[in-house]
Amino acid sequence: PEPLLAIKDLRVWFPIRKGVLNRVAGHVRAVDGVSLAMAKGETLGLVGESGCGKTTLGRAILGLEHARSGSIRFAGQELNGMAEKEHRLLRRRCQMIFQDPYSSLNPRMTAMDLITEGLAYHGLLAGRSREEAAAELMHEVGLDRDGIFRYPHEFSGGQRQRLSIARALSLQPDFIVCDEPVSALDVSVQAQVINLLLDLRAKHQLSYLFISHDLSVVRLIAQRVAVMYLGHIIECGSCADILDAPLHPYTQALISAVPTPGKDRRQRTVLTGEMPSPAAPPPGCPFHPRCPQAMPICRTTMPAESSIGDHSVRCHLITDNKNTANTSTDGKA
Ligand code: SF4
Numbered sequence: 001p002e003p004l005l006a007i008k009d010l011r012v013w014f015p016i017r018k019g020v021l022n023r024v025a026g027h028v029r030a031v032d033g034v035s036l037a038m039a040k041g042e043t044l045g046l047v048g049e050s051g052c053g054k055t056t057l058g059r060a061i062l063g064l065e066h067a068r069s070g071s072i073r074f075a076g077q078e079l080n081g082m083a084e085k086e087h088r089l090l091r092r093r094c095q096m097i098f099q100d101p102y103s104s105l106n107p108r109m110t111a112m113d114l115i116t117e118g119l120a121y122h123g124l125l126a127g128r129s130r131e132e133a134a135a136e137l138m139h140e141v142g143l144d145r146d147g148i149f150r151y152p153h154e155f156s157g158g159q160r161q162r163l164s165i166a167r168a169l170s171l172q173p174d175f176i177v178c179d180e181p182v183s184a185l186d187v188s189v190q191a192q193v194i195n196l197l198l199d200l201r202a203k204h205q206l207s208y209l210f211i212s213h214d215l216s217v218v219r220l221i222a223q224r225v226a227v228m229y230l231g232h233i234i235e236c237g238s239c240a241d242i243l244d245a246p247l248h249p250y251t252q253a254l255i256s257a258v259p260t261p262g263k264d265r266r267q268r269t270v271l272t273g274e275m276p277s278p279a280a281p282p283p284g285c286p287f288h289p290r291c292p293q294a295m296p297i298c299r300t301t302m303p304a305e306s307s308i309g310d311h312s313v314r315c316h317l318i319t320d321n322k323n324t325a326n327t328s329t330d331g332k333a
Helices: 054-061 084-091 111-121 130-140 145-149 157-169 187-204 215-221 239-244 249-256
Strands: 005-018 023-038 043-047 069-074 094-097 175-179 207-211 224-229 232-238 306-308 311-313
Touching: 005 054, 023 054, 023 232, 043 054, 043 215, 054 069, 054 094, 054 175, 054 207, 094 157, 111 130, 111 145, 111 157, 130 145, 130 157, 157 187, 187 207, 187 215, 207 215, 215 239, 224 239, 224 249, 232 239, 232 249
Parallel strands: 043 207, 043 224, 094 175, 175 207
Antiparallel strands: 005 023, 005 069, 224 232, 232 311, 306 311
16 A cells, blocks of 8 residues: 655755855755655654754655655655645644644643644534533543643643644644654653553554654654664664664664663763764765764765665665665765
């Protein structure tokens, strides 16, 4: 069956303007040739350091960032370049939950107004009052209906995130971009919110693009994981493939940096240096300036994608037969 979401060679570049004439002097290549697919009901964890392009990718899927090129197919329809009116209709089926529920919720709106804003806007209350619709949704996310006339500041952090989830759920989406949804919460509250997302996924067959820098949280919810570095997906596979048997030196470093009981600090691979600026990406493999295993070819040639079953990786250390002849120079500055 066709995947719910299929992204192909997506690029989202932001112009850098300079001088009094505001001329375009270059581009920040936030997303630089990303391809991935997601099935209905599936959760894909999207991990990487801050600034690697994770949030821009999530926003581009929802049409909140303009894609320079490439394709985003959702439920069989091409979103990139779609007319605004059609896009809005499809947008109902794709929602987003943000890291900080406080700044993403209008402080002057009551819980009821926040949760039912989309329903009222799209004329989808179906004969119910806003009060009834809000009470149902609050019940679904584990909030007490007595809170419907309260304002966001009267809820705890975890409750505010539940409000955001109720708001996202109101339009009965198929797909939700969860952008670091539990990073601002205490660990015990994190688990509760993850459990809620898991219950809702099972009940409504939801698909989540779960953006996080926290691999232990990703392990709790994702079935597959994609690792992003400097605008590229450098490795993608099942949770077990990526978190327990990573192939790419960057993923290996990310995972080895997670403190685990019994692991000697000296056994960790330490990532040195910083991720280069996406305004001036290095030629060849984007990770080569920091890679402990870099070879001469890494400085000139972008590694092609190699696949071992469902596990794909872009690294010259790992090549499969079909890619050994590849000489692509994508990513050259
Ligand atoms: Fe390191 Fe080369 Fe692999 Fe890039 S392609 S991760 S620089 S070994």
